[in-house]
Amino acid sequence: MDKLILGRYIPGDSMVHRLDPRTKLMASFYYIAIIFLANNWQSYLLMFVATMVMIMLSKVKLSFFLRGVRPMIWLIMFTVALQIFFTKGGHTYWSWGWLAITQFGLTNGAFIFMRFVLIIFISTLLTLTTQPLSLADAVESLLKPLRVIHVPVTELALVLQIALRFVPTLMDQTTKIMNAQRARGVDFGTGNLFQQMKAVVPLLIPLFVDSFGIAEDLATAMDARGYQGGDNRTKYRVLQYHRSDATAAIVMVALTGLLVFLRA
């Protein structure tokens, strides 16, 4: 589990960490969208340099980002291979039946590779520098207009918050149950796929039963503390834009302008 980079938060106090989570969320989506504008090596170079600068500003080690790419590497390689073998045009270096490696194929392959890596880098940057809870707040804040069409945004945000809050609790519970079942002779993680799946059953059932117990207790506690649902609640955590958020927005616009100028 520790190897998983996506969704991990690395505490820090960099410029990127301090940005409002809404800014980071919107900027990440925007950045991913404008990557698709790049179509020559100049524009890709620009996006690459911009990404690297952002990563440097976050003061998170580059190795974290490289590890973020690792689980996706087969998907990337597969897509790149498709591009290389099936794009026709320009000088042909090698061909065999309907497969051919051409000049256009190679450049397209390189571009697709860059696009993938940059998208992964930027989404990794978002999650590495933003606490899940702040992201949940950002989603709530950005979705607030949907309340007009009766989407229960506040409740959904609370659900999300409670889910995040119980991740470590349920992990602890899982470890406890695994140890208890191991003590009774259950063998986790060995044998063929079927045996491994069977071993999960004595883990899942107690975990499920436990979760219902926890939910019941939690509901009682929330009730006792005066939770009545709805939008008539005040908020302890509030998000506030600062000057740096405006700067980030301007940088995004400038980047777009430069990109449009550089692209073929």
Next chain:
Amino acid sequence: MANAIDISHLKYSYPEATKPALNDVSFVVPAGEWWAIIGHNGSGKSTLAKNINGLLAPESGSVTVAGMPLTEQTVWDIRAKVGIVFQNPDNQFVGATVADDVAFGLENRAVPRDEMLTRVHDALVAVNMQDFATREPARLSGGQKQRVAIAGIVAQRPDIIILDEATSMLDPAGRLEIIDLIKQLRQQQSLTVLSITHDIDEAAGADHVLLLDDGQVKEIGTPAEIFQHGEALLQLGLDVPYPEKLKNALAKRGVHMPAGYLDEEGLAKALWTLHSTM
């Protein structure tokens, strides 16, 4: 002073149960007192707590809390006056951080944010957890989690705190820590405390003890009065406090022991003066 809790002829049955969980329960807790409610598992202790703040609705009888009769109209006001600390520290944590959790009850009552900030901070200071405000609950010890739960209640400025076996999942040190904290808060904020407990040592420190058996009030009295029936307590499935057990065992061996309930200190005194002729 007025009465904090006034319960008369309370009856409650769980759906599909053959006999009531609480039957004809009546008692009055004067404001500012510390009451311990004892009784073995299934005697209706927790059901009683849930009836006091309207988490369960009584079948018959009346519940009056802080001068307000419990009805559908007053239930939210009463819940603001009564804070409950539950048994499992993990399962009552709503907020993703300590400060968030303390703020939860205030958010529910639409307390303005500025006021909320000071009240959350004050409450955390009151339970000595101010350094943990931004921590995640999962990284706290059991005692610390219960402290936070208490802070969440203190922030709401209640009149009454109910401890629903709040210390039963803690180690002895954590247990002592929480009881001391409640004692201290009670002094500072003149709270009424209702402590549901299995821990007789904790009950021994109360002003009054209410013994619940099979959904009925068996006895109400001071700890000294209640704990005199050593053997009878055992029959009710309760543990007699350690000094009392030792006293009874010594008495059985023919050692002359003073009558009446002895705490640890009292017993020590009785023992070292046993053969003293002065």
